[in-house]
Every structure is written in C-alpha cells, then in structure tokens.
Amino acid sequence: MGTPGAGKGTQASILATRLGGCHVSTGDMLRDAARNGTPLGQQARRFMDAGRLVPDDVVIGIVAERLAEPECRDGFLLDGFPRTVAQAEALGRLLAARGQPLDAVVLLAVPADEAVRRISGRRVCPACGTMFHLAFQPPQRPDRCDRCGAGLVQREDDREETVRHRLDVYARETGPVLEHYRRAGLLREVDGLGGRDDVARNLQAALA
Ligand code: AMP
Numbered sequence: 001m002g003t004p005g006a007g008k009g010t011q012a013s014i015l016a017t018r019l020g021g022c023h024v025s026t027g028d029m030l031r032d033a034a035r036n037g038t039p040l041g042q043q044a045r046r047f048m049d050a051g052r053l054v055p056d057d058v059v060i061g062i063v064a065e066r067l068a069e070p071e072c073r074d075g076f077l078l079d080g081f082p083r084t085v086a087q088a089e090a091l092g093r094l095l096a097a098r099g100q101p102l103d104a105v106v107l108l109a110v111p112a113d114e115a116v117r118r119i120s121g122r123r124v125c126p127a128c129g130t131m132f133h134l135a136f137q138p139p140q141r142p143d144r145c146d147r148c149g150a151g152l153v154q155r156e157d158d159r160e161e162t163v164r165h166r167l168d169v170y171a172r173e174t175g176p177v178l179e180h181y182r183r184a185g186l187l188r189e190v191d192g193l194g195g196r197d198d199v200a201r202n203l204q205a206a207l208a
C-alpha cells in the first residue's frame with residue numbers, strides 16, 4: 001500500500017524477485033490491457049487517464065483470474081490492490097476460500113509533496129511498457145526506450161493535476177483500507193524516503 005509515487009511498483013518488483021513468487025500489480029495489468037486495446041483495457045483507460053479508480057468489479061475480476069494461475073498457488077505479492085474497502089472485503093473472501101490468510105500488509109510511507117516530485121520525473125515506453133525516471137533511472141538516449149527504442153512519454157495520469165486528484169482519491173478510498181488492516185494488526189509501516197536499496201532493506205527488515 002502507499003500513495004501514487006510511494007515506490008510500490010519498484011519495491012514490489014525487488015521483493016518479488018527475491019521471493020520468487022507471483023507479483024500481482026493491478027496497475028500494470030490494467031495498463032497492459034489498455035495498451036493491447038482489449039475491451040476491458042479500453043474501459044479501464046478512461047478511469048486511469050482521469051486519475052480515478054477503475055470500478056471494483058473489474059479490478060476484483062482480474063485479480064481473481066490472476067490468482068487462479070498455477071504460479072500464484074503457493075503465495076503472491078499484491079501491489080496496488082486492494083484500494084477500496086469493497087476490494088479488501090472481496091480479497092478477504094477469496095483468501096478465506098483458499099485457506100491462505102494475509103501474512104502482512106506493508107505501507108510505504110512518503111509525504112505527498114515528495115510523491116508529486118517523484119511522479120513528475122516518471123517516463124514510460126508506450127510500446128513495451130518499460131518505466132524510466134529522469135533522475136533515478138534515466139534512459140541511455142534522451143527520451144528513448146533502452147529496450148525497444150520507442151519515444152518515451154509521460155503517463156497520462158502522471159500529469160501534476162491528475163496526480164493531486166489521485167492523492168485525494170487515495171486518502172478518501174484507500175485510507176479506510178489502511179485502518180482496516182491496522183486494526184487487524186497486519187499493517188507494517190516502512191519509511192519510503194531515501195534510495196531504492198535503503199527502502200528495500202527497510203522493507204525486508206519489516207517483513208523479517
Ligand atoms: P498504479 O500504477 O498502481 O498507481 O495504478 C494506476 C491506475 O490504475 C490507478 O490510478 C487506477 O486508475 C488504476 N488502478 C490500479 N489498481 C487499482 C485498484 N486496485 N482499484 C482501482 N483502480 C486501480
């Protein structure tokens with residue numbers, strides 16, 4: 001869990017590589033669907049571009065489908081889900097049916113201004129989806145994807161006013177989810193400020 005720009009995607013990828021498990025990023029799955037122009041992707045894109053949450057039934061459906069894959073049978077890392085109380089409740093039912101309780105919920109804590117600063121430098125390849133950051137992970141050639149050479153763009157939902165809106169949505173919709181997990185004693189708060197490797201170490205310690 002964490003605001004847009006908290007580093008969820010970066011840290012979840014590092015953790016998933018280390019644990020060797022199934023990494024379920026709803027943001028990545030929705031962006032892939034939008035890039036591929038599937039009906040679901042077209043529907044999702046309208047919400048994402050406006051900085052709004054994609055409807056619960058759509059997101060819950062794709063998570064349930066993904067968790068049913070063999071790779072996710074023994075465990076999984078959820079990144080960017082659940083973001084609403086309804087999603088958390090659906091996840092609870094899904095996990096109860098599988099007999100697999102959550103081990104932990106991690107909150108990557110980053111102040112809003114820092115989140116906006118980080119997001120403004122983010123660039124993505126519209127062709128293959130590879131992410132870059134002008135300051136932290138710059139491409140080798142300016143504005144060109146290292147992997148496929150396509151021109152990099154800013155994510156539609158990474159524009160400053162959309163980001164501010166996403167932060168409001170986070171406080172309103174996701175705040176109560178954090179409270180739910182805090183009360184359940186599952187929430188581990190990790191300072192998301194600092195370099196990628198420092199945060200990864202803190203995260204690892206919080207889960208040890
Ligand atoms: P992210 O990359 O996690 O910041 O997600 C980017 C966008 O995808 C969000 O702003 C939402 O529009 C959509 N999205 C990702 N995960 C969810 C979710 N669990 N529920 C609803 N919308 C989501």
